[in-house]
Amino acid sequence: MELKLISDQGAAGTYDAPDALFAREFNESLVHQLVVAYQANARRGTRKQKERSEIAKSTRKPWRQKGTGRARAGMASSPLWRGGGKMFASSPDENFSHKVNRRMFRAGICSILSQLAREDRIRVIDEFRLGAPKTRLLEQKLKAMGFDSLLVITDEVDQNLALSSRNLANVEVIPARRANPVALVRYPNVLLTKAAVAKLEEMLA
Numbered sequence: 001m002e003l004k005l006i007s008d009q010g011a012a013g014t015y016d017a018p019d020a021l022f023a024r025e026f027n028e029s030l031v032h033q034l035v036v037a038y039q040a041n042a043r044r045g046t047r048k049q050k051e052r053s054e055i056a057k058s059t060r061k062p063w064r065q066k067g068t069g070r071a072r073a074g075m076a077s078s079p080l081w082r083g084g085g086k087m088f089a090s091s092p093d094e095n096f097s098h099k100v101n102r103r104m105f106r107a108g109i110c111s112i113l114s115q116l117a118r119e120d121r122i123r124v125i126d127e128f129r130l131g132a133p134k135t136r137l138l139e140q141k142l143k144a145m146g147f148d149s150l151l152v153i154t155d156e157v158d159q160n161l162a163l164s165s166r167n168l169a170n171v172e173v174i175p176a177r178r179a180n181p182v183a184l185v186r187y188p189n190v191l192l193t194k195a196a197v198a199k200l201e202e203m204l205a
Helices: 026-039 104-119 134-143 159-163 181-187 194-204
Strands: 001-007 010-016 124-125 150-154 171-175 192-193
Touching: 026 104, 026 181, 104 124, 104 181, 104 194, 124 194, 134 159, 134 194, 150 159, 150 181, 150 194, 192 194
Parallel strands: 001 124, 124 192, 150 171, 150 192
Antiparallel strands: 001 010
């Protein structure tokens, strides 16, 4: 699979990328499962609701069972009452995780990369570094390359590059080992260094 090779100034030629990563069929159901699982596994159990036993109300029967003309009521902490306990209350130890085995994850990432390559949304560059940790430098560099919103995948994140990208809402820099389905799907363009392509091939192919 041939990908477009670019430099700091723009187009520079083509790059012969491995077919194992960039020439697979797109499996929509697998990609959907991967994205849902990745987002679910990032959730934390931080919410808490009170059950009937935790409501600070009297357990006395509000009125007698018969003869009042009103509906039967056992106690004021009933889930049917305002201020009562919650039915099926959420707890902090709730488990949101989805299991995705390694083979599925690898196949899903390759499927996304292949679809991005078919849609001409991937670019390859020799290396991507900055001389100083300044957001303006990175912004100017991306503008010269023709990018507004971009995911940059490198073999190892340079400290200057990581610091420079933090204040840019539409730019994310991650190492190849942290490549994930949500980031790949989110951004309209992906920039890979040659070393990152080799790292992804080692990890996924």
